[in-house]
Amino acid sequence: MAQGAERMSDLERIVITGVGLTAPNGDCLEVFRANLLAGVSGVTTIETRFIGTVLAGVCGFDEQKYQSRKERRRGTRAGSISIYCAHEAFNAAAIDLKSIDTRRVGTYIGITEHGTVETENEIDAIRQYDYDTKYWTHHHNPRTVANNPAGEVTLNMGLYGPHYTIGAACAAGNAGLIQGLQMLRLGEVDVAVCGGVSESIHSFGIFASFAAQNALAWD
Numbered sequence: 001m002a003q004g005a006e007r008m009s010d011l012e013r014i015v016i017t018g019v020g021l022t023a024p025n026g027d028c029l030e031v032f033r034a035n036l037l038a039g040v041s042g043v044t045t046i047e048t049r050f051i052g053t054v055l056a057g058v059c060g061f062d063e064q065k066y067q068s069r070k071e072r073r074r075g076t077r078a079g080s081i082s083i084y085c086a087h088e089a090f091n092a093a094a095i096d097l098k099s100i101d102t103r104r105v106g107t108y109i110g111i112t113e114h115g116t117v118e119t120e121n122e123i124d125a126i127r128q129y130d131y132d133t134k135y136w137t138h139h140h141n142p143r144t145v146a147n148n149p150a151g152e153v154t155l156n157m158g159l160y161g162p163h164y165t166i167g168a169a170c171a172a173g174n175a176g177l178i179q180g181l182q183m184l185r186l187g188e189v190d191v192a193v194c195g196g197v198s199e200s201i202h203s204f205g206i207f208a209s210f211a212a213q214n215a216l217a218w219d
Helices: 029-038 069-074 075-092 116-127 141-146 146-156 170-187 204-212
Strands: 002-008 011-016 043-048 052-057 105-111 164-166 189-199
Touching: 029 105, 029 170, 043 141, 075 105, 075 116, 075 146, 105 146, 116 141, 116 204, 141 146, 146 164, 164 170, 170 189
Parallel strands: 105 164, 105 189
Antiparallel strands: 002 011, 002 189, 043 052
């Protein structure tokens, strides 16, 4: 969460007023920081389709804290992470959405990959019905459009400012922050929700690719 503040020289000073996060070793800044300093990694083992047991850092946040079960089922893992972190950032910043012009709130989410998990799940589902596509969900198109994570945040929170998802691989989080900063300085928005998200551990294809490169750590 970033906001414009008083002018400093010729540039407007931008300040971070709230942080929302979920990570394998904590679902809020305080817990994350404490575990980081204590050397708690959060890496565990999970079972992955076609691969078996693998090592992974798993985020265990409450998906239904800010979404109904129906909303979560319709949406995506990346979108759910984004919604959770955005709400937590607003809470940390003590910003009441009812007291600000939500048309002046921008949402800029950097992402490593998106849609892989949902596509793999749908293929696996129709595989059980001899690949009959009538069992393919109609939610797949909105789930896998490139801008989905940012779109899910704005729909969930009632934000009406500019919003888009930025693909930048491992630099995605930095790209989201930079975009938020630039839009604030351009005067396009007054508040920017920005950061990065990844859904990679829920994709067996990610693990299979690393295994094919002999670059996968096995338990």
